[in-house]
Amino acid sequence: MDGYTDNDISHVVEADKAHVWHHLVQHKPFETGEPRIIVEGKGIRVWDQHGREFIDAVSGAVWTVNVGYGRETIADAVREQLVKMNYFAGAAGTIPGAIFAEKLIEKMPGMSRVYYCNSGSEANEKAFKMVRQIAHKRYGGKKTKILYRDRDYHGGTIGTMSAGGQDERVMQYGPLTPDFVRVPHCMEYRAADQGWGDLSGEEYGRRAADAIEEVILREGPDTVGALCLEPITAGGGVITPPPGYWDRVQEICRKYDVLLHIDEVVCGMGRTGKWFGYQHYGIEPDFVTMAKGVASGYAAIACCVTTEKVFDLFKSDPSDPLDHFRDISTFGGCTGGPAAALENMRIIEDEGLVENAKKMGERLMANLKALEAKHEVIGDVRGLGLFQGLELVRDRGTKEPVSEADIGKIVAGCAERGVIIGASNRSVPGLNNVLCFSPALIATPADIDAITEAVDGALTAVF
Numbered sequence: 039m040d041g042y043t044d045n046d047i048s049h050v051v052e053a054d055k056a057h058v059w060h061h062l063v064q065h066k067p068f069e070t071g072e073p074r075i076i077v078e079g080k081g082i083r084v085w086d087q088h089g090r091e092f093i094d095a096v097s098g099a100v101w102t103v104n105v106g107y108g109r110e111t112i113a114d115a116v117r118e119q120l121v122k123m124n125y126f127a128g129a130a131g132t133i134p135g136a137i138f139a140e141k142l143i144e145k146m147p148g149m150s151r152v153y154y155c156n157s158g159s160e161a162n163e164k165a166f167k168m169v170r171q172i173a174h175k176r177y178g179g180k181k182t183k184i185l186y187r188d189r190d191y192h193g194g195t196i197g198t199m200s201a202g203g204q205d206e207r208v209m210q211y212g213p214l215t216p217d218f219v220r221v222p223h224c225m226e227y228r229a230a231d232q233g234w235g236d237l238s239g240e241e242y243g244r245r246a247a248d249a250i251e252e253v254i255l256r257e258g259p260d261t262v263g264a265l266c267l268e269p270i271t272a273g274g275g276v277i278t279p280p281p282g283y284w285d286r287v288q289e290i291c292r293k294y295d296v297l298l299h300i301d302e303v304v305c306g307m308g309r310t311g312k313w314f315g316y317q318h319y320g321i322e323p324d325f326v327t328m329a330k331g332v333a334s335g336y337a338a339i340a341c342c343v344t345t346e347k348v349f350d351l352f353k354s355d356p357s358d359p360l361d362h363f364r365d366i367s368t369f370g371g372c373t374g375g376p377a378a379a380l381e382n383m384r385i386i387e388d389e390g391l392v393e394n395a396k397k398m399g400e401r402l403m404a405n406l407k408a409l410e411a412k413h414e415v416i417g418d419v420r421g422l423g424l425f426q427g428l429e430l431v432r433d434r435g436t437k438e439p440v441s442e443a444d445i446g447k448i449v450a451g452c453a454e455r456g457v458i459i460g461a462s463n464r465s466v467p468g469l470n471n472v473l474c475f476s477p478a479l480i481a482t483p484a485d486i487d488a489i490t491e492a493v494d495g496a497l498t499a500v501f
């Protein structure tokens with residue numbers, strides 16, 4: 039904490055307590071306690087106001103800092119770009135905007151166009167708007183419905199909340215936007231709750247996908263424009279669909295002329311051991327949205343990526359003033375975002391971080407499986423690459439979730455042991471029972487082992 043006196047730090051703590059409205063948390067405990075201020079970061083580690091060191095096993099709380107902290111080359115690239123040309127929007131392009139789009143598309147065969155904006159929510163909103171405009175242009179105002187899945191999350195705006203599968207994040211913010219329709223989740227661990235009988239593996243995957251077809255038929259295929267899914271559900275509990283699911287999903291979308299929108303806000307940019315989560319499943323999306331790892335939090339940038347086929351639908355009649363995408367994202371014209379994203383991508387490539395995420399993910403999975411064998415409270419281990427979760431239950435037979443208070447103790451116990459972990463939200467209030475791990479893609483075997491040792495210690499202490 040070079041350059042900060044103790045006085046400075048206590049002032050920062052007081053200013054934070056007095057004036058910052060923090061994301062996600064209840065503020066009552068802050069009235070008596072002290073907020074954690076993260077003062078510095080390097081690699082996978084961060085330091086708080088007391089100089090305490092932590093391994094950050096969640097990449098900045100919400101799965102963002104894929105290349106780790108303290109990357110001077112990203113800061114340099116952004117600085118250089120900002121002093122040369124910081125911003126221009128609208129019809130004019132910028133150098134980093136064009137070059138990052140080209141490099142991104144190289145990683146996404148079949149995709150073609152990048153629409154820049156600032157947040158995951160906004161990228162999803164852009165895709166929703168495009169779907170609606172296509173409905174008006176091509177289908178006489180029909181096909182405006184967008185399907186989303188129970189437990190998935192797509193953002194905090196009114197539009198994306200309307201596609202929100204986590205009830206507790208939505209239920210107090212209505213009325214929502216019409217024409218968003220929920221399809222059942224695809225979480226094999228909780229299959230019994232869905233009333234489809236005793237199915238597992240591929241059979242379950244296909245059944246969960248069939249449930250999407252049932253919704254399309256119920257709503258009327260001529261009313262359904264798109265299906266929006268996370269490749270692996272993140273905040274809803276780190277849910278990896280079983281084999282069979284995605285093939286069938288793709289088949290259903292094609293059969294009913296439903297556009298497939300994949301939300302890669304969390305899974306994108308190498309997190310799961312491939313550049314994008316959907317690339318594990320051989321699917322061909324019409325829209326891919328991304329944000330967090332695009333510039334690893336060094337700048338705010340998000341992208342809504344489409345195929346040329348989708349793009350073509352918006353350029354049919356130049357004489358019609360309504361016949362293009364009537365949209366702007368002011369800060370989509372910031373050049374700091376794509377400049378940071380270019381250097382972020384170079385680092386991921388040159389340091390082999392996609393491969394490292396795969397390798398370290400296998401180690402993390404093996405370690406978590408070993409914990410499962412040791413701790414009865416672990417009901418399920420899920421995930422892919424450096425994106426994994428542990429579902430904690432009071433009883434493996436009934437699968438009754440542990441309390442949120444116990445989850446809180448585990449998270450605090452890990453922090454006491456020098457590791458910051460996360461806990462995901464679930465659809466039903468009170469069932470916030472999945473521990474989340476998503477360290478930076480630079481994690482070493484020693485980091486992975488340190489993370490699991492902390493979890494082991496905290497589980498032993500609490501249960």
Ligand code: PLP
Nearest residue numbers: 157158159191192193272303304
């Ligand atoms: N989509 C997914 C899968 C997310 O997890 C999130 C945020 O956590 C979002 C979209 C929204 O992103 P943002 O918070 O940048 O608006």
